[in-house]
Amino acid sequence: MEEKDLEWAKELDVRLFSDAAWGMEEMREAMLPGRRFVVADDGGPVGWAAMDIRGAKAHILSIDVDPAHRREGVGSALLSSLLSCARRLGKDRCVLEAACSNAPALALYKKFGFSAKGRIGGYYSPSLDAFVMEKDLD
Numbered sequence: 001m002e003e004k005d006l007e008w009a010k011e012l013d014v015r016l017f018s019d020a021a022w023g024m025e026e027m028r029e030a031m032l033p034g035r036r037f038v039v040a041d042d043g044g045p046v047g048w049a050a051m052d053i054r055g056a057k058a059h060i061l062s063i064d065v066d067p068a069h070r071r072e073g074v075g076s077a078l079l080s081s082l083l084s085c086a087r088r089l090g091k092d093r094c095v096l097e098a099a100c101s102n103a104p105a106l107a108l109y110k111k112f113g114f115s116a117k118g119r120i121g122g123y124y125s126p127s128l129d130a131f132v133m134e135k136d137l138d
């Protein structure tokens with residue numbers, strides 16, 4: 001992720017998550033040391049993902065793929081890139097939250113070996129819970 005990509009990344013997040021989207025402040029925070037912020041490029045940006053690596057476990061914060069490029073392996077490429085980075089940094093576990101209603105994301109994470117370890121009530125909105133999913137990085 002470079003400064004020039006931030007506006008595009010924010011606009012995609014607004015398209016996907018409306019009011020719950022990251023603002024520019026959160027976008028800039030994801031570029032600070034202790035995080036990893038990556039862009040998938042296919043002749044232009046098609047997706048982005050962010051991870052916090054400050055804790056004992058790598059923490060995936062978000063993955064956004066342009067709706068015009070879904071089911072082309074972009075989400076998998078972004079996730080693989082973050083997991084490889086976490087391994088290189090010596091992390092032995094990775095954690096993330098995903099909305100219980102988000103079937104595409106849950107399927108992606110399960111395909112990569114994540115399993116639900118808990119559920120947080122009202123994490124996204126009063127009626128939308130999150131699964132906490134984890135994976136060993138071996």
Ligand SMILES: CC(C)(COP(=O)(O)OP(=O)(O)OC[C@H]1O[C@@H](n2cnc3c(N)ncnc32)[C@H](O)[C@@H]1OP(=O)(O)O)[C@@H](O)C(=O)NCCC(=O)NCCS
Pocket residue numbers: 016062063064065066069070071072073074075076077097098099102103104105107108109111
């Ligand atoms: C979830 C998301 C990142 C997946 O990105 P993607 O580029 O379409 O994913 P991939 O093409 O790499 O698909 C990998 C696997 O994910 C699963 N998957 C992806 N989209 C799916 C869908 N619509 N329905 C069911 N499974 C799906 C499948 O297991 C797929 O493997 P397969 O193609 O061999 O069946 C994308 O749908 C997205 O950006 N959604 C909106 C943002 C979001 O919810 N992010 C996650 C926040 S926790």
